Amino acid sequence: MVKIGIIGGSGVYGVFEPKETVKVHTPYGRPSAPVEIGEIEGVEVAFIPRHGKHHEFPPHEVPYRANIWALHELGVERVIGITAVGSLREEYKPGDIVITDQFIDFTKKRDYTFYNGPRVAHVSMADPFCPEMRKIFYETAKELGFPVHEKGTYVCIEGPRFSTRAESFMFRQYAHIIGMTLVPEVNLARELGMCYVNIATVTDYDVWAEKPVDAQEVLKVMAENNYKVQELLKKAIPRIPEERKCGCADVLKSMFV
Numbered sequence: 001m002v003k004i005g006i007i008g009g010s011g012v013y014g015v016f017e018p019k020e021t022v023k024v025h026t027p028y029g030r031p032s033a034p035v036e037i038g039e040i041e042g043v044e045v046a047f048i049p050r051h052g053k054h055h056e057f058p059p060h061e062v063p064y065r066a067n068i069w070a071l072h073e074l075g076v077e078r079v080i081g082i083t084a085v086g087s088l089r090e091e092y093k094p095g096d097i098v099i100t101d102q103f104i105d106f107t108k109k110r111d112y113t114f115y116n117g118p119r120v121a122h123v124s125m126a127d128p129f130c131p132e133m134r135k136i137f138y139e140t141a142k143e144l145g146f147p148v149h150e151k152g153t154y155v156c157i158e159g160p161r162f163s164t165r166a167e168s169f170m171f172r173q174y175a176h177i178i179g180m181t182l183v184p185e186v187n188l189a190r191e192l193g194m195c196y197v198n199i200a201t202v203t204d205y206d207v208w209a210e211k212p213v214d215a216q217e218v219l220k221v222m223a224e225n226n227y228k229v230q231e232l233l234k235k236a237i238p239r240i241p242e243e244r245k246c247g248c249a250d251v252l253k254s255m256f257v
């Protein structure tokens with residue numbers, strides 16, 4: 001059983017030399033790519049590149065349900081979601097890491113749930129992220145000397161386009177960072193009682209600053225900061241306890257009607 005799963009985002013298409021690659025079929029189709037199994041500092045880990053090995057899935061077409069289902073099928077209990085995000089605040093600078101603590105959903109048409117009836121579930125999302133993993137990743141990033149924010153509200157837009165200036169000014173009123181992929185990945189993980197932590201790397205100032213973001217800028221800044229994500233994973237993953245004391249799985253007891 002592999003207990004830890006990593007979903008890599010833009011610019012993160014592999015984080016270890018795989019020992020094995022598993023083609024998983026799920027009731028929701030195939031994941032974005034075959035699941036890679038390998039080790040990080042002696043800990044067994046599964047990896048899926050969210051957008052596919054060659055970035056062939058745009059954010060609104062990512063097979064989110066298949067990705068989460070496949071990891072769950074392999075025994076994964078804890079998911080680490082890596083994302084590139086735009087900044088909506090001056091003090092969240094390109095190259096900074098954010099251990100997201102809240103999100104606001106501005107997506108429009110995705111497959112948000114595993115429960116489309118006859119089984120009906122209403123999952124609690126008040127605190128969407130695993131407190132145990134958030135603490136480990138924040139403290140480890142600090143120890144490594146990386147610029148890191150302990151909190152941040154992520155507004156998730158539908159994409160694939162970036163925001164207009166008017167949208168960006170509106171989002172700035174109530175969020176810190178912006179991306180296109182956190183939802184429904186985090187919701188789906190919770191529906192299966194899995195822990196989820198979001199490690200966001202700030203790549204740009206969205207479109208409210210002088211020069212509006214473009215895709216090339218995101219990939220360039222991600223490439224420059226990839227080493228931070230790699231080092232963080234290497235140091236934090238061995239610190240994740242085998243047994244979960246976070247209560248993330250408790251939602252399963254009360255979410256069904």
Ligand SMILES: CSC[C@H]1O[C@H](OP(=O)(O)O)[C@H](O)[C@@H]1O
Pocket residue numbers: 008009010011050051058059082083084085159179180181182214215218219
């Ligand atoms: C390549 S620019 C926009 C693209 O980057 C982010 O992806 P991810 O969250 O998977 O790192 C953003 O959400 C968009 O999908």
Ligand SMILES: Nc1ncnc2[nH]cnc12
Pocket residue numbers: 084085086087157162163178179180203204205206207213218
């Ligand atoms: N400004 C931005 N808007 C949406 N998604 C992003 N991913 C990285 N930067 C982004």
